[in-house]
Amino acid sequence: MNDDATRAGPALWLLTIAITTLLLIAATKALWLVVPFLVAIILYYILLPMVHRLIAWGMRRQVAAAVVAGGATLLAIGILVPLLPWVASQSVASGQTVFRYLEGGRALIDRMLLAIESQFEFLARIGLHDQMSKKAAEFGDEFLQKQLIQIVNGAVAWLPSLLLAPFIAFFALRDGRVFLKRLIDGVPNAFFERTIYMFDRVDATARNYFQGLLTLTAVDSLFLTIGLWIIGVPNALLLGVLAAVFEWVPVVGTVVGCVMVVLVAAAEFPSDPWIVYAVIGVFIVNRMLDNFLFIPMTIGRSIRMHPLPTVLMVFIGGAVAGITGLVLALPLAGVVSAIVGAIAGIVRDPRLRARNAYARALQVRRVTADFSE
Amino acid sequence: MLGFLRTQGEHPRIAQIRLLTLFATLSSRELRIVDGLLHDRRYLKDEVVFDQGEQGQALYVVLSGRILICRQGDPVTGRIAEIPAGALFGELALLDGAPRVAQARAAEDSMLAALSRADFTRLVETHGAIASKIALQLARDLGRKLVAVNAAMEKGPAAVNTGIEKGPL
Numbered sequence: 001m002n003d004d005a006t007r008a009g010p011a012l013w014l015l016t017i018a019i020t021t022l023l024l025i026a027a028t029k030a031l032w033l034v035v036p037f038l039v040a041i042i043l044y045y046i047l048l049p050m051v052h053r054l055i056a057w058g059m060r061r062q063v064a065a066a067v068v069a070g071g072a073t074l075l076a077i078g079i080l081v082p083l084l085p086w087v088a089s090q091s092v093a094s095g096q097t098v099f100r101y102l103e104g105g106r107a108l109i110d111r112m113l114l115a116i117e118s119q120f121e122f123l124a125r126i127g128l129h130d131q132m133s134k135k136a137a138e139f140g141d142e143f144l145q146k147q148l149i150q151i152v153n154g155a156v157a158w159l160p161s162l163l164l165a166p167f168i169a170f171f172a173l174r175d176g177r178v179f180l181k182r183l184i185d186g187v188p189n190a191f192f193e194r195t196i197y198m199f200d201r202v203d204a205t206a207r208n209y210f211q212g213l214l215t216l217t218a219v220d221s222l223f224l225t226i227g228l229w230i231i232g233v234p235n236a237l238l239l240g241v242l243a244a245v246f247e248w249v250p251v252v253g254t255v256v257g258c259v260m261v262v263l264v265a266a267a268e269f270p271s272d273p274w275i276v277y278a279v280i281g282v283f284i285v286n287r288m289l290d291n292f293l294f295i296p297m298t299i300g301r302s303i304r305m306h307p308l309p310t311v312l313m314v315f316i317g318g319a320v321a322g323i324t325g326l327v328l329a330l331p332l333a334g335v336v337s338a339i340v341g342a343i344a345g346i347v348r349d350p351r352l353r354a355r356n357a358y359a360r361a362l363q364v365r366r367v368t369a370d371f372s373e
Numbered sequence: 374m375l376g377f378l379r380t381q382g383e384h385p386r387i388a389q390i391r392l393l394t395l396f397a398t399l400s401s402r403e404l405r406i407v408d409g410l411l412h413d414r415r416y417l418k419d420e421v422v423f424d425q426g427e428q429g430q431a432l433y434v435v436l437s438g439r440i441l442i443c444r445q446g447d448p449v450t451g452r453i454a455e456i457p458a459g460a461l462f463g464e465l466a467l468l469d470g471a472p473r474v475a476q477a478r479a480a481e482d483s484m485l486a487a488l489s490r491a492d493f494t495r496l497v498e499t500h501g502a503i504a505s506k507i508a509l510q511l512a513r514d515l516g517r518k519l520v521a522v523n524a525a526m527e528k529g530p531a532a533v534n535t536g537i538e539k540g541p542l
Contacts, residue, residue, distance in 0.1 A: 052499040058402050061409070177409055189414055192487070193423065193430040196412070200491035355421050362417045 013309040016340050020313060020333045024321040027328060032161040034324070040168035044176070045210050047072055051173050065174035073166055104267025105259075106136050108276060190356035191346055198342030201304075205334040208302030213248065216298040220244035220286060224257075227282035231275055233265050243283075247290070249326045250314050258283040303334035390486065393434050395461050395510050403503045410492040414485045416440075422463075422477040422485070429466020429473050431487040435459065438483025445476045455480060464511055467493050 027034045047068050054064035113132050117124040180199060187195045225240030233239060243257030261279050269275045303310060310330065317329025346352055387404045390396050396407055413436070416422060422433065425445035433440070435458045442462060444451030453475050456462045465471050467490050497504040 049499070055406060056500050056502075060405075181409075181412065184412055189416060189420065189422070192412070192414060193427070196487075196489045196491065197428075197430045200489065204491075351424060355424075359417065359420050362420055366417060 012337075012340055012344055013306065015344075016305070016333060016337045017309055017313055017316060019340065020329065020336045021316055021320055023332055023336070024317050024325045024328060028321045028324055031324060032157075033164075034328075036161050036164040037168060038328070039162060039165035040172065041206060042210050042214065043072070043165060043169035044172045045207050046214070047169065047173060061177070062174050065170060069166060069170035069173060101263040101267045104270060105263040106133075107270055108262070108266035108273070109133070109136050111273070188356050189359055190352050194342055194346055194352070198339060201338035201342070202335050205302055205304070205338055206331060209299055209331045209334060212299030212302055216290070216294055217244045217247065219294050219298070220247055220290065223286050223289065224282065227286070228261065228279065231265075231278045231282065232269075233261065233275070233279065234268055235264070239264060249323055250330065251318070251326065253326075254283060254287050299330075303330055303337075305333060305337050309333070389436065390434075393436075393459055393461075393486075394514060395432075395434055395507060398506045398510060399503060403500075403506070406500060406503060407488075407496075407507075410496065411486040411488055414487055416479040416483045416485065418479050418481050420479045422479065423473050425473050425476045427473045429463055429470060429490070431489045432461060432464045432467040432493075433477075433485045433487050434461045436484040436486055438485075439480040440483060440485070441478050441480040442475050443478070448476075448478060461511075461514060464515065466490060467511070 050068045051061070051064045054067060055061055059067070110129070110133060113129040117129050123129075184192070184195055184199065221241045221244040223240075224243050225237050228236035228240055239261050243261060246253040246257035246260070249256070258280060261283070262276055265275045265279045305313075310333065313329045313333040314326065317325030317332075319325070321328070384405075386408060387401055390404055390408060390411070391399070391401075396404060399407060411434075412431075414433075416438070422440060423429065435456050437458050439458070440456040440462060441448055441452065442454040442456060444453065454462075456477075462477060463473070465474065467488065470490060493504065493507070496507070
């Protein structure tokens with residue numbers, strides 16, 4: 001029973017993938033709720049150990065949850081309020097800054113294409129540089145005019161809904177345990193142990209994944225910041241943290257983070273291409289360390305699924321739900337897999353179903369004992 | 374320091390679980406934490422609690438009623454022990470997740486409190502002192518059962534079942 005999810009065959013893989021895909025499609029339709037819910041889950045797992053500590057010191061759960069959630073909110077306000085003037089000044093200059101970095105990137109591509117054309121004459125004859133420069137200019141203009149504005153507008157639209165996150169986290173900390181108990185109370189005796197196992201798997205999957213993800217982000221932030229600082233890229237800390245957060249998006253996150261830092265390096269050091277190569281080198285080394293060391297040590301074991309459906313799920317998630325799908329595919333598939341595995345275990349176990357039927361028959365016999373034939 | 378945030382008086386439920394052997398050494402504050410982890414389950418007479426060979430996920434404490442431990446599907450001749458109110462059973466699942474070694478079924482209408490292995494493991498991580506006290510009580514309980522079995526074995530195989538039955542379960 002313990003490994004229903006890992007022993008699942010192709011039929012259960014397909015069922016898990018199908019249910020996860022449907023949930024991801026639904027998630028794209030309700031991002032205003034999914035995003036704060038996701039942030040709330042992360043907050044919940046960060047704050048839960050502190051709630052446990054206060055309970056151990058003698059505080060009631062309700063009070064401990066209020067103290068921890070209130071303290072975290074005050075801390076966030078204490079950090080964000082002093083930063084507001086700086087953020088405001090940065091946002092005024094951000095349009096110009098983004099334009100300057102895109103120009104830096106365009107100049108870098110220009111130089112690279114000219115260098116390639118000087119090596120391969122046939123590329124010069126077909127006008128590779130001119131065509132690619134034109135495409136890059138079109139992409140840059142479209143990105144600035146449409147996509148960047150869309151991204152900024154989307155972020156502004158989500159901000160109010162993000163205020164839901166601390167509330168959801170607070171109520172999860174305060175009443176999550178009671179809610180779970182009530183839920184399990186409604187399960188028939190025959191399925192009780194399977195159910196507690198299933199909820200434990202769901203909790204362990206989510207907890208290990210999100211705590212692992214935060215640890216991975218911290219490790220990546222540190223490695224990238226130190227690497228970029230050694231190379232001499234300005235704002236190494238900010239860029240390192242941002243690139244590490246981009247890593248939350250499987251497959252494309254690393255590329256996006258790397259391109260972002262390459263653009264900055266190309267704009268800041270237009271006459272020194274080796275810095276750009278060094279930046280790419282730092283990201284390649286970080287990716288390799290992630291794959292072989294950091295990910296196995298952090299989130300690697302949280303998703304108890306076969307590698308094949310796991311990889312399939314990432315690609316399907318990206319195809320049906322874009323960035324949301326890429327970010328949510330793995331944790332959601334892990335949770336769905338645990339639930340599907342447990343329910344399949346019950347459905348496939350005739351003894352458990354017979355025990356449940358017998359218990360219901362006993363109940364019926366009890367309540368109808370005084371009925372005459 | 375945090376005294377003003379603590380509850381006053383003892384809730385009847387806390388008084389009830391204080392009487393259970395497994396939690397006898399816990400303070401009121403610790404009992405409140407443990408109570409948050411217990412799942413109350415009601416079983417009718419003859420209802421199966423768990424089957425022999427099933428993967429165990431929880432330990433049970435009998436709040437009221439009696440539980441029969443027997444060989445699978447043989448409650449009459451395969452009778453192994455009878456667990457009275459206040460005692461516990463299914464503890465091996467808590468310790469190592471081993472398959473159940475016998476079947477448990479309600480000898481009469483019973484109310485059980487279940488502590489899951491996952492919750493106990495978390496208790497070890499978050500409230501080590503409480504987990505240690507429970508583990509110590511578990512060890513004492515297992516020791517008493519072992520002494521009872523040894524005493525019964527010395528009287529001969531026929532006395533084993535009777536010995537466990539009368540042992541301090």
